[in-house]
């Protein structure tokens with residue numbers, strides 16, 4: 510098998526470091542080139558017990574690469590991803606290309622084949638969106654989803670290294686520099702910048718990306734995104750309405766048999782999805798599964814997953830792995 514060459518842009522960040530771990534865990538045999546900002550030039554990161562020196566990103570960084578994973582924010586992806594895509598397949602973690610009609614937005618368990626139909630820039634969805642659509646897709650296939658209302662509980666690492674440091678300031682009794690309020694004293698219902706009609710950008714991302722991934726442009730979706738004072742793993746409650754009546758036994762059966770999902774739901778014994786369970790693995794945990802009062806087509810769910818794994822790095826590496834397998838098959 511060919512040893513492919515992979516570049517990671519943003520290798521020193523929270524997602525970038527997790528990329529390296531996941532690639533090791535998945536035993537992908539790749540040459541890695543690591544890039545970050547000028548300030549990280551010369552830093553060394555470990556991959557398969559070997560040190561790799563981080564290089565400062567420039568326009569010639571991609572000359573000899575087969576694939577490039579981007580996780581350095583939208584501004585960097587906007588400029589450099591099209592350059593990388595001239596010779597390489599790009600998987601981008603930022604939000605910049607997600608709603609571009611010529612880019613695929615992929616959760617491999619749902620719509621992997623889309624990557625063949627679009628440009629060489631593949632977008633990795635928003636972290637909270639991924640864990641929700643993983644659960645919604647098999648239920649949509651059975652009951653035909655009409656409406657979903659999300660309420661999120663998103664951890665600090667979702668905002669990158671700078672937000673984690675800012676939260677540390679709060680925990681040390683200092684005023685935050687980035688967070689609008691002290692997150693040790695408040696849950697904060699504001700993630701990313703304000704957007705249209707009193708929604709935040711994060712909320713709009715969840716709405717638009719859900720429709721695109723599920724290929725349901727008319728799906729009714731609303732979202733409220735809240736930052737909570739834990740470091741890692743996001744939780745989301747989902748209120749769903751389907752066109753067909755919900756059979757709760759069938760819901761358990763479907764979710765229990767879906768790859769990538771783990772049902773934890775035994776309230777009497779205090780069993781439900783928790784961050785500690787989700788931390789460091791690729792599963793999406795679902796529990797607190799209930800029908801709604803007064804609506805036979807309604808369903809409530811509580812979903813937890815690791816935002817830095819399935820919500821970011823693992824989803825991207827799973828896309829990469831499947832493309833490599835496809836290439837090898839078609840040789």
Ligand SMILES: NC(=O)c1ccc[n+]([C@@H]2O[C@H](COP(=O)([O-])OP(=O)(O)OC[C@H]3O[C@@H](n4cnc5c(N)ncnc54)[C@H](OP(=O)(O)O)[C@@H]3O)[C@@H](O)[C@H]2O)c1
Nearest residue numbers: 519521522523524545546549580581582603667669670821
């Ligand atoms: N965190 C999550 O849960 C999550 C989930 C899904 C998607 N994402 C997306 O993934 C991306 C990265 O997130 P993160 O949480 O890993 O952020 P982060 O911890 O802040 O890391 C940012 C990375 O970008 C690099 N970078 C910054 N400016 C650069 C420049 N001018 N040239 C090259 N590299 C530069 C940084 O390098 P230095 O160390 O040298 O500054 C660092 O490696 C963002 O687009 C984010 O929206 C994050």
